Amino acid sequence: ATILAQAHRQYGAGRAELTAKALYLSCVMQYPLYGVTLFPVTYKGYWAHGPNVLLGVGSEGVVLVRPTDKVVLAEYPYSNIAALLMDPVDNGLTISLTHHGQHDGHRYVVLGHEDSNTGGQDGQRCIVLESAQKNEAAWLMAAYSPVLANGLADEPPRRAAPASERSRLAAALKSARRALVDSGMLRRPTEASAGNFLRNTLRRLSKHRLEKMRLDIAAEGQGESYKNFPAGYWCWARSLPHSLTKLNEAEEVAAMQIFKDIMSHAGLTATHEGSSTNLANNNSVAQDSDSDDRVALAQALLQRCLQKDTLLCELYMQLIKQTTEHPEPCSRVSARHWALLCAAVGAALPPAKPLRRLLLAHLRYRGTALHHGEEGKFARRAEQVALSIAQVPRRLAAPSKEEVLCAAARRPMHVRVLLLDGKQHGLVFGPAATADHLVTMLREKIGLTDAATGYALYEVCANSTPAGAGERALAGSERVGDVLARWEKAGATAAACRLVFKKRLFLGERPLQTSCAAEMELLYYQVLHSVRHDRLPIETDEAVMLAALHAQVVKGECAGGGEECALAAGCVLPARLAQPALPAPAVRLHHLALRGTPPHLAMQRALTLASSWPLTRATIFDVMQSFTSNWPRALWLAVDARGLTLLRRGSRAALVSHDHDQLLAVSPAPRALLLVTRADRKHAKLVLSTDQAYQIATLIKDYIEAVRGPVSPAVAAAGEGAAS
Template identity: 25%
Template structure:
């Protein structure tokens, strides 16, 4: 029944002919198969044998799985399959096992789709797709094959052997020169590369990225990148190609050593030292050195190459690039993103770049950073530049646009944020909605002793006003109108018609106006049975079309827009009238009055987060509340309510932890509170800082009660000094 099976690999009868077909540098990767010898009817060296299904290979992919049953035998040298389990059965195929072979383990997806558990064994030229109906059997085969692979001696390519020779003879210049002279594989070439310089596991090394980013095998990707390096030497605009190579290396970590070796090869004895084509490779090597590091073996080889290049070409551009790279290798940690186009441009010139930090409304500060500068370093630099070094409050950087705001961890590389903003800007049409970096108050530890003539007071005022306009200050409309008038007085000074007014959403929480208008429109709908056409302007009413239901929906939408516009105009007029009543009030008085009004609310000075709260263990649906995290404790508010539902200080908290990515738990003395929030890590980090400060203050005053236990994992935040200059200006 199996006589019509197509062989996946026919056995060579003449092994000498087969060896002649194998390139010299790859012969060490192939092990010759030893013929099986039998003793008393039992094969020697058999590790495992049994029936498995093997996928039938066809030129045209069938919509269903086609398998055939074979007898498989695993030995220390190979995985063979036969027609049956008899002693004289015909061997149909053989997969030689080396240390570069790999096994892809079973997954539930294949089982759900086919009813079979599947393992894939990758060899140098082909692979076996094996299937069984039993998971235990599948795992046993996968473990046995992987153990054979693990016991094989590591395969070493000529380049890897030469790297070892160079390391052994690094102090003997004569031997080194002979190594380079007689081994062209270490030197620049204009010929294509047909196989990687370093050994790679066979098969789809990047199978998890194949569908999303189109990657193939690591072997093929390495050859493609070398082809790109040769194109780079003549490219007019090298930045996109450099960024693409860096992205490939960032996605495929095993490829990084290979590309470092390729660049070392291409910068060794080039035809024209210091030419544009030669410097292109040094520029890419510069960008790689600030993005990720190679393994220790390749790192030693890279440092040797840099020192050799400096000795060979002193006082040249090559020397300067080598010096820059050597310095970067000491400071680099693996980045999360590749350098932006702006960063690549400055790296090609071995320069630093300028980063714009916004603060206190329309003000901004330009800070000089490099590829290693962290957010904590930038914050420390700004504290000195802006004269805030003596403040007891804490500051941080935030990523922010019109709708969202995210805390930047102190150890985040700022250059990664710039790359992220560059990628996001492609899909953002409105300039005002672009992402920006803001310097803000982070922990409000001492609000009572902020000097009023200090920048810190202005920062506090701006953040409180932002909280008000986003709807995180529960107050009557009358109070909100008064605050809006004070904001106008602060922004424009005394009433005038010569200065354009800011948008209403910059003065007043728009959701209150929208809720009021929607309620009035619904009231009209419920009381007016004749329709709403007579309530709309003639042009709008006559332009409506369609069925009755659709017409009513369109009428409602049009009426909502019209009423919203009318109410917004009326609201702005009311704000302006109140603004006219504040002549002569200075900016400082406007800020002080504004903050005194907001200070009356119990949530003043706390950071508010919208959370889903499970107040009862029997309830499976979260209740949306405000969680206020402040210096004295925590409080829960219903959205829009002045009084808190529940509040507790840090002495009542036994422990707190992030239980899942977006879930955190606070344990009190008598109950547990479970919360959901996309900012769970930020919330727990704030609680950590506030509780530590609270118990530090309590200890000073003689209260030695135990502090809450942090049982979740939090990133350690730290601050370092930024050694670059900063300049400030007002937009």
């Protein structure tokens, strides 16, 4: 208080209020964070400053700030930010950097000292953060730099197409309808009999109903009728007397149930008289409670139709009809019809070519003619999905809840991929995306060069014991939407099952030596992950060297009593080698010997050390054997580019090895694997019990193909069984 009073007498006494405010602002403007809005965020990944930081958004760029003392840890000008990506499901915010921003456009301040290359952060491609205020932070950045708003805004406004273009698309739609009629797939509409006409005309009609009848007759007269298929046949209807395609008696009942489900999904309940009750005008509480039921109804409907081609064609005919000339095109009912059509297109296209042609013509015409409304946006989104989905295999299971909701919101799906260095990357993808598509996107995002090959996505279950026993490498052609649907069906959450990106095939004479900084970091943490979970057995002296190298990577120079060495050892070593078994003085001495070694060079030395271990380049599977009593029942099967090796668990000593050239057949089963090798070797026939037989067979096939080309029919058949 005395200091404040003295400062007030020296600087503020006798000054006018306006003068004092001006002096106050001139002082505050010297503060480094003046004019910067701070948001509490969580940094996803490993770095020396902890996960809890502040994201500062200012007029010149964004900064990462330490919460305790408000020290600026990193600066990123807007010129070095390429794009922003908001996680549509979680609170994730990804800031992608340009190539210039990875190296020259930012600085790092560690413990109050400025450094241009500290902590291994230089060269990163993006920053992944979590914050409940992600929308406020992202749109504030977009306000300062409007270029960043391109990745946040909805579909930009479209200009109306020329009249000639609309006429051409209308003619194409008419031609597609006629081709479908000529194909004989459609059931002819029923005509009103004379008795029904007489009975209906004898009824008392109000003036309103008479006027509506005149308008309907006039509209039908102006429309096109082709082979007794009037124009009203293709338009929205409240009731459906029979199926639209030719079906048998059992399928006819299913077709009527399809129409009932479509109307129920839209919020309409059909009655026996053909009228309908609108359920879409309930209060908001009822609508929220009904959302889950609507999604479940859409999933059940798609699941039934995907199992039979005739029902799938009937579903598409009804959806095309219900999305044509709706009486209230901007209503919630029409939007739900279009949302269901988008979800169906993402699952599978119509199997019949004439119907597929009609679907595309319908979407193109609606997307162009209704360019300014919600129907046009849905049509354009469905057309994009239809064109992409034609290149991938058809799915046999209904989409997940997230996919149905994304179809209704006209936005792509989102998934987080975990790297073994602790970073998470959010990827957005469409219904047609496969595992290869996500791998390509992730490689570009983290900056892997073309020389970095052999990477794959793994489906990992958190409850698997030991680590690695429950992981499964996704096939390149496997659709990511099917993986999410399988997780949802099994009741697994994002915490229980996740996607992990890591190297699968180790090829070449020196697979752990690379000039790519991003790949070196991935390989380094993949080796540490294997050591930490005891899937890569090492000796005590090797553990001492590895702990010291990791301490140099994450903690920097050895500061004092070796506490950082103990923490590093606990993070990377298995329990049997951690304290008190690991000699702490020896780790500290090795750490002192690394003084002056930059983090990337320490990583390179650790990978050089790991290259001398025989199992570093192998994928290890847990197997059981019962064909000999000379070996333990529980074994390890190591598969690498050279061949197969059986070992005792936790040991490096090989019991038997076979090169890939010696394999005659690989026959996987759901819980067993048969390996047949040349007869001149001992243990030429191996029968192993494992739940990962198909994974092992596929890995063997991929290694053989990568080394010497296409495999023999016996091994190829095993690989095909694994893919199925």
